[in-house]
Amino acid sequence: MELEPHRRELVAFCYRMTGSFHEAEDLVQETLLRAWKARDRYDPARASVRTWLYRIAANVCLTALEGRGRRPLPSGLGAPSEDPGAPLVPAQDVPWLEPFPDARYDAEVRADLRLAWVAAVQHLPARQRAVLVLREVLAFSAAEVAEQLGTTVAAVNSALQRARAAVADVGDAGEVREPDDPEVQAVVRRYVRAFEAADVGALVRLLAEDAVLEMPPVPLWYRGSRDYGLFLERVFRMRGTGWGVRPLTANGQPAFAAYAPGPDGGLLLHTVQVLTVARGRVTHNVVFADPRVLEAFRLPPRISPEEFRRRR
Numbered sequence: 001m002e003l004e005p006h007r008r009e010l011v012a013f014c015y016r017m018t019g020s021f022h023e024a025e026d027l028v029q030e031t032l033l034r035a036w037k038a039r040d041r042y043d044p045a046r047a048s049v050r051t052w053l054y055r056i057a058a059n060v061c062l063t064a065l066e067g068r069g070r071r072p073l074p075s076g077l078g079a080p081s082e083d084p085g086a087p088l089v090p091a092q093d094v095p096w097l098e099p100f101p102d103a104r105y106d107a108e109v110r111a112d113l114r115l116a117w118v119a120a121v122q123h124l125p126a127r128q129r130a131v132l133v134l135r136e137v138l139a140f141s142a143a144e145v146a147e148q149l150g151t152t153v154a155a156v157n158s159a160l161q162r163a164r165a166a167v168a169d170v171g172d173a174g175e176v177r178e179p180d181d182p183e184v185q186a187v188v189r190r191y192v193r194a195f196e197a198a199d200v201g202a203l204v205r206l207l208a209e210d211a212v213l214e215m216p217p218v219p220l221w222y223r224g225s226r227d228y229g230l231f232l233e234r235v236f237r238m239r240g241t242g243w244g245v246r247p248l249t250a251n252g253q254p255a256f257a258a259y260a261p262g263p264d265g266g267l268l269l270h271t272v273q274v275l276t277v278a279r280g281r282v283t284h285n286v287v288f289a290d291p292r293v294l295e296a297f298r299l300p301p302r303i304s305p306e307e308f309r310r311r312r
Contacts, residue, residue, distance in 0.1 A: 001039050001042065001049060002049070003032050003035055003036065003049070003053070004032070006049070006050060006053050007028055007032065008105050008106055010028045010031060010032075010053065010054075010057050011024050011025055011028050011105065012024075012100070012105065012113065013054065013057055013061075013133060013137075013138065014027040014028055014031075014057060014060075014061055015100055015113070015118070016112070016113070016118060016121060016129075016133045016137065017058075017061040017065070017126070017129055017130065017133065018061060018064065018065065018071070019070070019071030019097045019098065019118055019119070019121075019122050020071060020095070020097075020098050021098045021099070021100055021101065021293075021296050022098065022292065022296065023064070027057070027060050027061055027064060028057065030060050031053065031056050031057040031060050032053075034056050034060070035052070035053055035056050038056075047144070047147070051140065051144055051147075051148070054134065054138070054140070054148055055147065055148035055149075058130050058134065058148050058149060059149075061126070061130065062126050062127065062130060062149075065126040065129075066126075068095075069095070070122035070123060071095050071096060071097040071098070071119075071122050072094070072096065072097060072119065072122065073096070073097050073115070073119050073214055073216060073221075073286060074214040074215065074216055074218070074219045074220060074221040075212060075214050075221045076119060077094075077219060078219075080212075080221050080222050080223040080224075080227070081220045081221065081222055081227075082227065084222065084227050084230035084231040084233075084234055085234060086220055088215075088218050088220065089218065089219075090217040090218055090289075090290075091217055091218070091219045092217060094216075094217065094219065096216040096217055096290070097115070097118065097119055097122065097216070098288070098293050098296070099115065099250040099251055099255070099272060099274055099286070099288055099293065099296075100113050100118075100250055100251045101248075101250060101296045101297045101298070102248070102249040102250055102251070102252065103248065103249070103297070103298075104296075104298070112136075112137045113251045113252050114251055114252060114253060114276075115251050115253065115274055115276075115284075115286055116170050116276070116284070117167065117170050118251070120166070120167045120170040121133070121167060123166060124163050124166055124167075127149065127151075127159060128159045128162060128163040128166075129163070130145075130149060131145055131149070131156055131159040131160050131163060132159075132160060132163035132164070132167070134148065134149075135156070135160050136160075136164075142156045142157055142160075178252070179249045179252065179253055179254040183277075183280060184254060184277045185254075187206060187277050187280060187281070187282065188247070188254045188256075188275060188277065190202070190206055191203065191206050191275070191282060192245045192247065192256060194206065195243060195245060195256075195258070196243050196244065196245055197241075198236040198241040198242075198243065200229050200232050200233050200236070201229075203229065203232060204225050204226075204228070204229040206281060206282050207225040207228055207229075207281060207282050207283075208225070208278070208279070208281040208282065208283040209224065209225055210223060210224060210225075210283075211223070211224065211225050211228050211281070211282055211283055211284065211285070212228075212283070212284045212285070213227075213228045213231060213284075213285050213287065214285075214286050214287070215271075215286075215287040215288075215289060216286070216287075216288060216289075216290065217289065217290050218289070228285075239260045239261065239270070240260070240261045241261070242261040243258060243259060243260055243261065243267070243270075244258075244259035244267040244303065244305075245257065245258055245259070246259070246299070248272065248297065250272065250274045250297075251274060253274050253275060253276060254274075254275045254277060255272060255273060255274040255275060256272070256273055256275075257269060257271075257272050257273075257294075257297065257299050258270045258271045258272075258273055259303060262302065265304075265305065266302050266303065266304050266305070267302065267303045267304070267305060268301065268302055269294060269299055269300070269301045269302070270289070271287045271288060271289045271294075272287075272288045272293070272294055272297055272299075273285055273286070273287045273288070274286045274288070
């Protein structure tokens with residue numbers, strides 16, 4: 001029985017369920033271990049290996065989520081700050097939503113991983129979350145999901161209806177473009193050039209009027225191009241100019257690793273920033289600074305200016 005080929009899509013499933021890339025990898029390891037131990041009880045007449053594995057993975061996730069709160073972004077916890085100079089104090093006690101490092105997984109498993117959607121799914125009860133992902137993303141039938149979750153088709157259909165209603169208003173999928181869309185790439189290139197030059201005016205001109213900036217694990221967040229720009233001015237005053245940027249994608253969205261100027265002339269990994277681009281403007285930027293989150297992208301912690309130019 002071949003289990004390993006299913007690992008990558010199972011990681012994406014567990015990530016959608018938990019909002020944590022690191023936890024998803026651990027839960028998939030547990031899923032595959034349970035499957036291997038139960039391989040003699042697998043009945044191919046009842047389900048494919050893939051369907052059987054998702055039954056195990058769903059129940060592993062549901063067990064892990066028992067009694068646990070959701071993983072939020074700062075914008076899910078309260079109103080935006082109106083003080084661009086507010087203290088940047090991390091809230092380490094909050095289990096923040098994590099990004100998904102696209103480069104480590106095939107494009108096929110990265111559908112429906114947008115941060116806003118995953119954040120919205122975190123509001124659902126765990127079983128509704130499982131039904132939504134299994135039915136809407138993975139296209140299992142209602143009967144298959146009922147078998148996977150040990151419930152009835154009627155219960156699956158009811159849970160799906162409630163889950164759909166809860167996430168129906170998440171963004172405007174028709175206006176959000178894919179990261180390889182030429183217009184998106186052009187906007188991101190201009191944003192990156194302006195960021196490297198610490199040109200706040202140019203950055204603000206690329207923002208939607210109601211653009212959102214948030215920075216987990218700092219619980220502060222800002223709405224509006226004015227406060228977004230004022231906060232960036234503060235960042236460049238604090239960390240200096242001469243930044244470097246490495247383009248990425250995360251959660252199926254354009255992203256980049258930002259390298260800040262270091263004291264010895266090198267560039268130090270500072271953040272991974274995940275952009276949402278719609279209607280030719282940056283509408284949302286989630287800036288991840290947690291070192292453990294950055295490790296998932298397998299980025300070098302330091303790059304010399306010469307090496308950085310060669311890599312580009």
